[in-house]
Amino acid sequence: MGSTERIRNVARRVAKWVKAGHQIVVVPSAMSGETNRLLALAAELEPAQRTDGIRRELDALAATGEQASSALLAIALQAEGLGSISFTGWQVPVRTDSSYTKARIESIDGENIRQQLQQGKVVIVTGFQGIDADHNITTLGRGGSDTSAVAIAAALQADECLIYTDVDGVYTTDPRVVANAKRLKSISFEEMLELASLGSKVLQIRSVEFAGKYRVPLRVLSSFTPWDIDLAEEARSGTLITFEEDEKMEKAVVSGIAFTRDEAKISVLGVPDTPGIAYQILGAVADANIEVDVIIQNLSKDGKTDLSFTVTRGDYERTLQLLQDKVVPKLGEGTKVVGNPNISKVSIVGIGMRSHSGVASTMFRTLSQENVNIQMITTSEIKTSVVIDEKYVELAVRSLHTAFGLDGDTRIEVPQRNG
Amino acid sequence: MGSTERIRNVARRVAKWVKAGHQIVVVPSAMSGETNRLLALAAELEPAQRTDGIRRELDALAATGEQASSALLAIALQAEGLGSISFTGWQVPVRTDSSYTKARIESIDGENIRQQLQQGKVVIVTGFQGIDADHNITTLGRGGSDTSAVAIAAALQADECLIYTDVDGVYTTDPRVVANAKRLKSISFEEMLELASLGSKVLQIRSVEFAGKYRVPLRVLSSFTPWDIDLAEEARSGTLITFEEDEKMEKAVVSGIAFTRDEAKISVLGVPDTPGIAYQILGAVADANIEVDVIIQNLSKDGKTDLSFTVTRGDYERTLQLLQDKVVPKLGEGTKVVGNPNISKVSIVGIGMRSHSGVASTMFRTLSQENVNIQMITTSEIKTSVVIDEKYVELAVRSLHTAFGLDGDTRIEVPQRNG
CATH class of the missing domain: 3.30.2130.10 (VC0802-like)
Structure with a gap:
């Protein structure tokens, strides 16, 4: 999320989904540039050797970026007239291993989130972070917010996990190289996993792995789409990463x-x-x-x-x-x-x-x-x-x-x- | 704390105390301007009515400032060769009531801090914040870091609580108004309480109340003192707020x-x-x-x-x-x-x-x-x-x-x- 203006637009977009009857959990990333700003401060102070003690503090530091953007989004949603509440990783809790700066999610307790959803609230969960068994703050590494979103969708058995990103879907190849690259309306999970591991930057590979493990239908769509476009149109936009291999998909030998x-x-x-x-x-x-x-x-x-x-x-x-x-x-x-x-x-x-x-x-x-x-x-x-x-x-x-x-x-x- | 250069100086000052054999707990404030920056972002998004739901999020937002500066200080201390670990309010935990934006500390569990001190670490605790009974993040209001420091000193039965601030002690009056105002070497707790409630801005009144309730000796000294001055000199500098009314103090009818x-x-x-x-x-x-x-x-x-x-x-x-x-x-x-x-x-x-x-x-x-x-x-x-x-x-x-x-x-x- 960029400026407060972008946060406000996210809130309006969420409000549109809520008004259509959906229960929504949002996993925001940090505001644009914030994680880099924080880590640059740390780099000025860090010793030459990056020990586990340093990595622990880097995680406590970096985790503040998502905590701040989540609280701001909760405020923006309330300004739109919706009930909303933000949860940090430890408040959910999202439990991870202790590999600071690149932790892996071990389990997510969906109970606190479910309770708030039942009260009609939009629940905002800080992406990218969790806590280990000793209550230390951990982060999942770059792009970890996507993985958090998929993991939370899995824990809640969500109907679909929408990943709003800076591109409007998955393309047959990078449109900066091939001007007439096509957006794929859907792609199989296995193909997406290959593309992610082979250099496509659309989704972090671990988020795709997570989606595969728990069979969470993912949709990649653009955060630059105006918030007020027709909901049905938005719900069909982007690229659906699916587990159902329909006939249409069989036709293309090569997807990307x-x-x-x-x-x-x-x-x-x-x-x-x-x-x-x-x-x-x-x-x-x-x-x-x-x-x-x-x-x-x-x-x-x-x-x-x-x-x-x-x-x-x-x-x-x-x-x-x-x-x-x-x-x-x-x-x-x-x-x-x-x-x-x-x-x-x-x-x-x-x-x-x-x-x-x-x-x-x-x-x-x-x-x-x-x-x-x-x-x-x-x-x-x-x-x-x-x-x-x-x-x-x-x-x-x-x-x-x-x-x-x-x-x-x-x-x-x-x-x-x-x- | 201001820039990373100031954080580094705080680390060096702490290292000096540690090398002299002291066990140290540090309660940093947010980096200079950070709390204002965060609350200004919130102000752009806030609805007209500031409900409890909004206040909850303002606290989750503002608490990130101290979490970040604490992690940075822990990194700087490790760069100085000291073991150190940062704790957020919930990691201690510091328990407060649920009055968001102006919560009151109810209890502090010193166990986690003590364990780390015993391992020879410098413990950094985020000031200004805690959690309520439902695990919501709360903040103590402006100047709350002083109150946190005093409360933690009380919980740990510390020998002395040093408050590093932008003035080098308590003066007979504001030196900007009376050029030959004198710094007091010591002042009784009761006088300090009156001065704080009557307009002296040196210490937040609640931190003084806390010090009184738990009889924590407080020393107000300047964060602008070079970190490398002689330790004994630094230990005598500033103003000691004391519970012992010695004869010398009796001599002055009016202290401030x-x-x-x-x-x-x-x-x-x-x-x-x-x-x-x-x-x-x-x-x-x-x-x-x-x-x-x-x-x-x-x-x-x-x-x-x-x-x-x-x-x-x-x-x-x-x-x-x-x-x-x-x-x-x-x-x-x-x-x-x-x-x-x-x-x-x-x-x-x-x-x-x-x-x-x-x-x-x-x-x-x-x-x-x-x-x-x-x-x-x-x-x-x-x-x-x-x-x-x-x-x-x-x-x-x-x-x-x-x-x-x-x-x-x-x-x-x-x-x-x-x-």
């Missing part, structure tokens, strides 16, 4: 194309092809808390092989250094580490891929026609990902979008620049 | 002079001198939630009398209107309401007044010599207050300060203005 830009590839060349060699390399990387994404091992030749893997670009230099210092000396002569810090991953996702063959080959053919060299491939039941040079990412996404019949009408005007 | 500027006087003239007449007038005023301070009733003459009383200047117009509309019509012909919105109250306070006669007469003589007309007088065992025209307030305070031997060396340079 996701991509990431912040990856890097590292190859260890000429390593002895002996059992445990992958562990020797990747174990050292994992021990340094570096997350590895795609891994491929080449066919062995003369008892030697090459192992390549991708990491987040921010970890690139550190990983190279680590391999040079700790791993290469153990692998013997002829072993060499090379890398490319400018690669991207492009993925096609669709539950139709289960029953349609030839999807992957269409992908490879399309990229080949555009002279895009595929460096790595990884697949699962409903997705195929390729690692390519970053400079080809827009070209690859656009050509695949067309090849899989996802192009709609051009929606977004690309601004013309003069000079 | 307090004054208010924001008062107004209202007189109802020519009212029938019948039983219950004061109630008829003042009852109507009290029913309108207007607080009355000084009241005098003149001697009756021909069965008629005059009743005068003072109210806060902000209530002046409303009180006049109320009397004209509701009270005068019932009192019959000849009754008239007049007022003066520009009066002040000047008070001399001292426990020496108990055993020394002639203190009041010295006050009246001094004011008479300066041609200051006394409009009302009210006394108690250890204070005498006079109501005078506001334009004489500085003159009255300065001449009384000299007359009662309170002048010290000139401390404050009055800036010279040219032209």
Whole structure:
């Protein structure tokens, strides 16, 4: 939520739903910029080492952002003539584990919320936070408000969980890259999970996981839609993430194309092809808390092989250094580490891929026609990902979008620049 | 607390006390301007009528200010190498009644704090707030952090409660009015209570009441003192509010002079001198939630009398209107309401007044010599207050300060203005 004007609009939107007979629980995020402001203050004071004692205080600090926006929304709702009450994470309570700054929800007691709903009140619950078994305040990490909303909807067995965000739904791909990307009216939960894990930023992956675990129907819609549009229209807007795979969905083989830009590839060349060699390399990387994404091992030749893997670009230099210092000396002569810090991953996702063959080959053919060299491939039941040079990412996404019949009408005007 | 730089200085000051072997509990206020910022946001959203439902949310909102500064201080202390942990009001818990925005502390459970102290940690407790019996967040009202600090000191039976404020102690009077006002090294609790209720802004009156009830020795000192001054020097600085009346204190008949500027006087003239007449007038005023301070009733003459009383200047117009509309019509012909919105109250306070006669007469003589007309007088065992025209307030305070031997060396340079 941004300014008080935006808070007032949220209140009016909620009032519209209440007047139509719905019981509503709202999980607001902090006001825009507030979490960053608070954490910037902490950064000025923090010691070099971030201990658990520091993380505990960062959570107590960051949790105030949602507490403030929740109280303000409760005030705005009362100004609209509705009964309303705000609950913090501990007042619900939302119980989590003790992993400060990235806690996981363990249970939610819906009783206090239900009581207030029965009294006709709109209940506001601070997202992003909970308490652990020792009554310490915890937070769920960035985007945690979405996860809170889904978890609360699950605890209350809500009919639907609406996620108001800064986009008006889930698109076949990022409309900033493909101007005629289409908004999907619905998408299966499994596809959404893949898209979220493959780089789509619409929903935090843990909120999608939670929705899947408890089968909470989610709808992603835009917080920029005017609050006073027709309720029925609003209820149909955005993208529904559903557990029912209807016929219409079966028609599209590929539902969406996701991509990431912040990856890097590292190859260890000429390593002895002996059992445990992958562990020797990747174990050292994992021990340094570096997350590895795609891994491929080449066919062995003369008892030697090459192992390549991708990491987040921010970890690139550190990983190279680590391999040079700790791993290469153990692998013997002829072993060499090379890398490319400018690669991207492009993925096609669709539950139709289960029953349609030839999807992957269409992908490879399309990229080949555009002279895009595929460096790595990884697949699962409903997705195929390729690692390519970053400079080809827009070209690859656009050509695949067309090849899989996802192009709609051009929606977004690309601004013309003069000079 | 102001900027992060000020928070860091607080941490360093606390570290100094800890290194000298003290167990420390810190009760920080919100960062400077934060409470006002939050309440200004609420003011943009609030409905005209401030119900209990609104007040509940204002408290949940305002309480975030202290929660944030407490977490930041805990981080700063850890950066100084000290163990530290912050507790919100509900984590202690600090239990209050349910009077949102002006709750009263009912009890404090010191167990959680004691446990952490025993582990060698500095414990930070969010001031200004608590929870009621139903787990709603409450706040104590402006200046509530002082009250929290005293109440926590009482619960823990602390040796001393240090109140760091923006002045370096309690003065014989406001140094902005009397340049050679002296800082008192100590003052009795009873005198401090009178001074606080008579307009001295150094301490919130409820914190002084609490200190009295639980006999907590309080020391008022300056948060602007450099954090690295000698500890023994800091421990002797400021003003100690004590329960022991030593001989030295007995020597000063008057310890301090307090004054208010924001008062107004209202007189109802020519009212029938019948039983219950004061109630008829003042009852109507009290029913309108207007607080009355000084009241005098003149001697009756021909069965008629005059009743005068003072109210806060902000209530002046409303009180006049109320009397004209509701009270005068019932009192019959000849009754008239007049007022003066520009009066002040000047008070001399001292426990020496108990055993020394002639203190009041010295006050009246001094004011008479300066041609200051006394409009009302009210006394108690250890204070005498006079109501005078506001334009004489500085003159009255300065001449009384000299007359009662309170002048010290000139401390404050009055800036010279040219032209």
